Amino acid sequence: MIIVPIFGIILIGWGAALAGLLSDKVSEGLSEYVFAIAVPSLIIATLTRPGLDGEISWGYWISYFGGAGMSWLAGSLIARRRAGIERQGAILHGFAASQSNTIFVGVPTILQAYGEEGAFPLFLLLAVHLPLMMGCATFLIEAEAGRSLWQRLRGLGLVLIRNPIFVALLIGMALKQGGIVPSGIPKALIDMFAATASTCALIALGAGLRRYRVLFDLPGAVVIALLKLVVHPLIVWLLATKLFAMPPAYAGVATLFAAMPVGINAYLLAMRYRTETGLIAASLLVSTLLAPFTTIAWLTLLGRA
Structure with missing residues (x-):
């Protein structure tokens, strides 16, 4: 079964961290390696692979981001009905x-x-998802903080250009x-780093879970988790399979x-804007x-189990 080794590795990483076999420093270093080197290498290796091609219809984008938008709206509206949550916090809930x-x-x-x-x-989708979602969140939060349009644009640009995933997507698509297909030593190096991405990412995620507190706001965390794991994909599936026509x-x-x-x-x-950090951390762990x-x-x- 596809899911067993993937979440099995996450649990192994979590267990190793709980047992003290992996320290916070190791977990943080491994996460930085995955984010800065391993996954960018996987992106470049995949995008430059001969024969990788296809066409994307508007229905594909509408299906995914339509589901994301509706889940975001639901999360924000639910948060606004709870006492003590300000507008910036509600945006982060969504x-x-x-x-x-x-x-x-x-x-x-998915691979x-x-x-x-x-x-x-x-x-x-990864190429569009990162700047669009981060861009919307940054704009909405900083609008509540009263920052000018130029300050928001500059902040977003700095966030993206310093993001190794975004830079790797740009490089991969340009190549x-x-x-241009990497060969020789560059290709060998990229492939070696790419081969470590999945396992290291899962171990890093598992080890990092030890830092999050599930009991901070369990009801709120469960609501966000259900919106993310059930509502969001349900809307996307309905749009992608019932409304639009696209390959399975x-x-x-x-x-x-x-x-x-x-x-x-x-x-x-949440850490950057110092709001709702406990609830967001709990929702990350619960989900x-x-x-x-x-x-x-x-x-x-989906017929892939």
Whole structure:
């Protein structure tokens, strides 16, 4: 079964951290390696692979981001009805309910489920997902802080240009458009780093879970987790399979992309703006712990279990 080794490695990383076999320094260093070197190498290696091609219809984008937008709206509206949550916090609740953990869980899971036929729609969605979701969150939060349009644009530009994943996507797409395929020593180095991405990402995620407190706001964390793991992918699946016409692999990639647990970027934004950090951290942990069960359900529905 696809999901067993993926979440098994996460549990091993978590158990190793709880047992003291992996310290916080090791966990943080491994996460930085995955984010800065391993996954960017995997992106470049995949995008420059000969034969990787395809066409993306508007229905694909509408299906995924339509689901993300509706889940974001639901998360924000629910948060606004709770006492003590300000507008910036409500924005972060919605962002967490729609921001997928693509790097640490999504990429390994989707590539395992769909292989070559899922690689093109996966990495193209990843390329758009990162700047669009982070851009919307940054704009909305900083608008509440009263910052000017120029300050918000400058802040977003700095966030993206310093993001190794975004830079790797730009490099990979530029090489692909130019018909340049790495060879020799550069290719060997890229392939060696890329081969470590999935396992290291899953271990890093598991070890990092030890830092998050599940009991900070369990009811709120469960609401966000259910929006992320059930509502978001359900809307995407309905749009991709019932409203629009697209290859099954594309509909499956969009649905699984949406079905991933809360992404680390939600926690990073909460830390940056110093609001709702405990709740977002708890939702990240709860959604990751529930994800093996919901992912099995989605894989079964998609015929990939």
